[in-house]
Amino acid sequence: MATMNGSAGLRRLVRPVVLLALSLAAGWIIIGLVGAVDWQAVGDALGQLHLWQLVLLVAVVVLRQALNAWPLAIFIDGLGLPRAVVNDQASILMCTLAPPPADLAIRMTMFAGWGIDVSRGLAGVVMNTVSFYVVRWSAPVIGFVLVLTDRFDSSFATGALAGGLAALALVVAIWVIASGASAARWVGRSAGRVVRVVRRSVDPDVWAQSVATFRGHIADKLRRGFPRSLLALLAMMVCDATALLLAVRFVGVSSDALPSIEIVAAYFLTYPLTMLPVFGIGALDAAAVAIMVAYAGISYEAPLVAAMIVWRAVTIGTPLTLGAFAVLLWRRMGPAPDPVAPTAPASG
Known part of the structure; x- marks a missing residue:
């Protein structure tokens, strides 16, 4: 048993490392196809940055986080936004530094420490993840629509179609689960049967009960909470795209050379690559640079690479720093208020 557990732990550790290596290799290949990078010119572009610009970028990323x-605050009664932020940043830190399920473990530990029912907290985390995936797969559709204002690109259309169908499938699944307990069990059992084809240990009946229990925790929040969560995450991506836009402008690429809509479109078109380890570092960066260089010209490759380096530094460094503070801070936060506790009558 110990040997099996050790092998499973080793696989959990090796898999993200292999995927990260592949992502970086893909980025290197894509950049190589675009053209040889003039790293001296990249350094010159980075030298144009001012301290206030970095501070502004960090502020945008903090808002994004x-x-x-x-x-999380929408789906978990009593959690509140401050605790949600602390929980999320700590999870991001653990997700980056350790293999799964370290990120989920620290979330559950925090919920228990704040007096939040762990099963209710887990249901909120699941809905947070589902909402994020709906927005993630919708991103290429947004990027394609933005590009349509100037031109039609069949490769962008293919990505938008695939992403849109994936997002729609998730929305339909949530709608079916929300429609009733029997429907939720049907979804769970069906998913369990599909997964059982590749993993014989899966029990479809257990999955059915798990999905029904999950629905019980979030059913009263789906009608209003799900759309609000999608809007919040869409605003999050807009902040992220704004950080990239600012980084491009700060390294000296003007709007005449590369319009803002092209920068934002490149971000949305490549956003699904964040599903790779360390938020898709390597593959996403190279793909976004390739899209922007295709519009602006090869002479702008070096400053655009510099912009991606700046964007990566603030969008990865800021959450990790916040995560370190979150791990230190969460125990100092008192128990979450009981969402069903009666309120004291008003005096007088």
Whole structure:
């Protein structure tokens, strides 16, 4: 048993490392196809940055992180936005530094420490994740629509179609689960049967009960909470795209060379690559640079690479720093208020 557990732990550790290596290799290949990078010119572009610009970028990312955590506050009664942000940042830190399920473990530990029922907290985390995936797969559709204002690109259309169908499938699944307990059990049992084809240990009946229990925790929040969570995460991506836009402008690429809509479109078109380890570092960066260089010209490759380096530094460094503070801070936060506790009558 110990040997099996050790092998499973080793696989959990090796898999993200392999995926990260593949992502970086893909980025190197894509950049190589675009053209040889003039790293001296990249350094010159980075030298144009001012301290106030970095401070502004960090501020935008902090806002992004708050919006990213907002669905947790929506789906978990009593959690509140401050605790949601602390929980989310600590999870991001653990997700980056350790293999799964370290990120989920620290979330559950925090919920228990704050007096939040762990099963209710887990249901909120699941809905947060589902909402995020709906928005993630919708991103290429947004990018394609933005590009349509100037041109039609069949490859962008293919990505938008695939992403849109994936997002729609998730929305339909949530709608079916919300329609009733029997429907939720049907979804769970059906999913369990599909997964059992590749993993014989899966029990479809257990999955059915798990999905029904999950529905019981979030059913009263789906009608209003799900759309609000999608809006919060869409605003999160807008902040992220704004950070990239600012980084491009700060390294000296003007709107005449590369319009803002092209920068934002490149971000949305490549956003699904964040599903790779460390938020898709390597593959996403190279793909976004390739899209922007295709519009602006090869002469702008070096400053655009510099912009991606700046964007990566603030969008990865800021959450990890916040996560370190979150791990230190969460025990100092008192228990979450009981969402069903009666309120004291008003005096007088």
